[in-house]
Amino acid sequence: DAGVTQSPTHLIKTRGQQVTLRCSPISGHKSVSWYQQVLGQGPQFIFQYYEKEERGRGNFPDRFSARQFPNYSSELNVNALLLGDSALYLCASSLALSTDTQYFGPGTRLTVL
Amino acid sequence: GQSLEQPSEVTAVEGAIVQINCTYQTSGFYGLSWYQQHDGGAPTFLSYNALDGLEETGRFSSFLSRSDSYGYLLLQELQMKDSASYFCAPDSWGKLQFGAGTQVVVTP
Numbered sequence: 001d002a003g004v005t006q007s008p009t010h011l012i013k014t015r016g017q018q019v020t021l022r023c024s025p026i027s028g029h030k031s032v033s034w035y036q037q038v039l040g041q042g043p044q045f046i047f048q049y050y051e052k053e054e055r056g057r058g059n060f061p062d063r064f065s066a067r068q069f070p071n072y073s074s075e076l077n078v079n080a081l082l083l084g085d086s087a088l089y090l091c092a093s094s095l096a097l098s099t100d101t102q103y104f105g106p107g108t109r110l111t112v113l
Numbered sequence: 114g115q116s117l118e119q120p121s122e123v124t125a126v127e128g129a130i131v132q133i134n135c136t137y138q139t140s141g142f143y144g145l146s147w148y149q150q151h152d153g154g155a156p157t158f159l160s161y162n163a164l165d166g167l168e169e170t171g172r173f174s175s176f177l178s179r180s181d182s183y184g185y186l187l188l189q190e191l192q193m194k195d196s197a198s199y200f201c202a203p204d205s206w207g208k209l210q211f212g213a214g215t216q217v218v219v220t221p
Binding site for chain 2: 035
């Protein structure tokens with residue numbers, strides 16, 4: 001079975017631009033969570049979606065938004081990019097709302113210049 | 114408030130045993146997860162403790178004491194491939210809280 005997939009793998013943007021990152025969960029998984037990982041730090045929780053509804057939001061500005069589609073795939077949007085948004089963006093899927101086992105995708109490396 | 118503490122780095126030789134301690138303070142605690150991450154890779158799930166006690170999965174074991182807000186990950190028979198970052202992640206209201214992690218360096 002395919003694992004969690006994310007696209008694109010790498011992305012370079014300039015300050016002020018907008019970016020959309022995509023995630024496809026493991027087949028049968030209904031929950032998707034997004035994390036930001038800055039170099040040298042652990043992943044920081046951004047959003048959790050379950051059954052197309054937002055079920056949790058971390059400490060991130062409103063420039064960050066996300067949605068989940070009927071097929072359970074998800075998009076993360078970041079507007080008005082700042083240099084500090086440069087990071088690895090990870091998507092994780094799980095069977096249900098519970099986080100006892102989350103499966104992470106390979107991530108999207110975003111560089112903001 | 115919320116806090117999470119684990120050692121920044123641990124070095125050990127092949128075949129040795131390493132214990133990574135984790136103390137946490139969080140509201141809405143459901144359980145404690147452990148993840149492994151190699152450089153440039155994605156975090157990989159290792160274990161989850163919802164109840165007090167020891168969970169064993171092959172060479173890795175994880176322990177939780179809810180009353181002490183404390184857990185640990187035990188890595189036995191260390192192998193070179195175990196060199197990686199290890200994160201404890203309390204599950205707080207259904208959201209994982211990661212700290213900076215512990216870098217484990219395995220030497221020959």
